[in-house]
Amino acid sequence: MSVRRIGIMGGTFDPIHQGHLVAASEVAHRFALDEVIFSPTGEAYHKAGDGRAPAEVRYLMTVVATASNPRFRVTRVDIDRPGPTFTVDTLRDLRAEFDHDHPGVDVEWYFITGADALSEILGWRDVEQLLASAHLVGVTRPGHELADPGLPHAQVSLLEVPALSISSTDIRARVRAGAPVTYLVPSGVAHLIAKYGLYQQSGAGSS
Numbered sequence: 001m002s003v004r005r006i007g008i009m010g011g012t013f014d015p016i017h018q019g020h021l022v023a024a025s026e027v028a029h030r031f032a033l034d035e036v037i038f039s040p041t042g043e044a045y046h047k048a049g050d051g052r053a054p055a056e057v058r059y060l061m062t063v064v065a066t067a068s069n070p071r072f073r074v075t076r077v078d079i080d081r082p083g084p085t086f087t088v089d090t091l092r093d094l095r096a097e098f099d100h101d102h103p104g105v106d107v108e109w110y111f112i113t114g115a116d117a118l119s120e121i122l123g124w125r126d127v128e129q130l131l132a133s134a135h136l137v138g139v140t141r142p143g144h145e146l147a148d149p150g151l152p153h154a155q156v157s158l159l160e161v162p163a164l165s166i167s168s169t170d171i172r173a174r175v176r177a178g179a180p181v182t183y184l185v186p187s188g189v190a191h192l193i194a195k196y197g198l199y200q201q202s203g204a205g206s207s
């Protein structure tokens with residue numbers, strides 16, 4: 001029986017940018033993934049007018065940014081689940097959804113994360129459970145050291161991807177300052193930022 005290889009890329013995607021897309025595309029190529037599922041995080045507690053985009057708008061930007069790639073899709077599992085987002089929950093919900101839609105089909109799951117997020121992984125909830133059910137792929141990110149986090153029984157791969165020194169934090173600051181974000185985000189995302197007047201207010205620090 002054939003085995004499906006599916007990548008998951010979680011993030012706030014506030015907004016999604018070319019760094020996310022290049023990382024996902026490169027991992028998909030190197031690991032021969034059938035698809036990559038982008039999962040925007042649920043709504044964190046922020047005060048109104050704090051310079052962050054609502055979950056529905058982050059979801060919309062992620063859909064628009066990935067629309068042209070037949071191997072990319074976006075899930076609502078984290079947005080629709082109340083409370084903070086934990087990766088074990090993302091994986092559990094996506095597995096349940098896949099098993100329901102494709103009974104009997106085997107899946108190898110790959111969880112894609114940048115160097116900064118990988119270095120925090122030991123602090124993640126239920127990291128053992130996560131690694132028991134998914135292969136973890138850490139990708140290089142400018143300004144962050146990509147090091148093996150030294151996990152026990154780890155199924156971890158480290159992968160160099162084309163370096164794009166782009167962060168959502170920087171994009172938000174650029175929008176606020178009136179600097180261009182063209183070419184840093186897909187054009188559809190730039191249009192949505194303008195259409196909804198996102199990131200005009202201050203208080204939008206790093207997440």
Ligand code: ATP
Pocket residue numbers: 010011012013014019020023112113114115116117118139140141142164165166167168169170206207
């Ligand atoms: P913020 O500045 O708001 O934290 P971000 O640019 O870090 O935004 P996230 O949504 O936090 O974006 O990141 C989602 C995932 O994408 C994380 O695993 C992160 O490490 C990875 N990632 C983000 N930007 C890049 C990049 N330029 N190159 C490689 N990986 C990246």
Ligand code: MG
Pocket residue numbers: 207
């Ligand atoms: Mg981040």
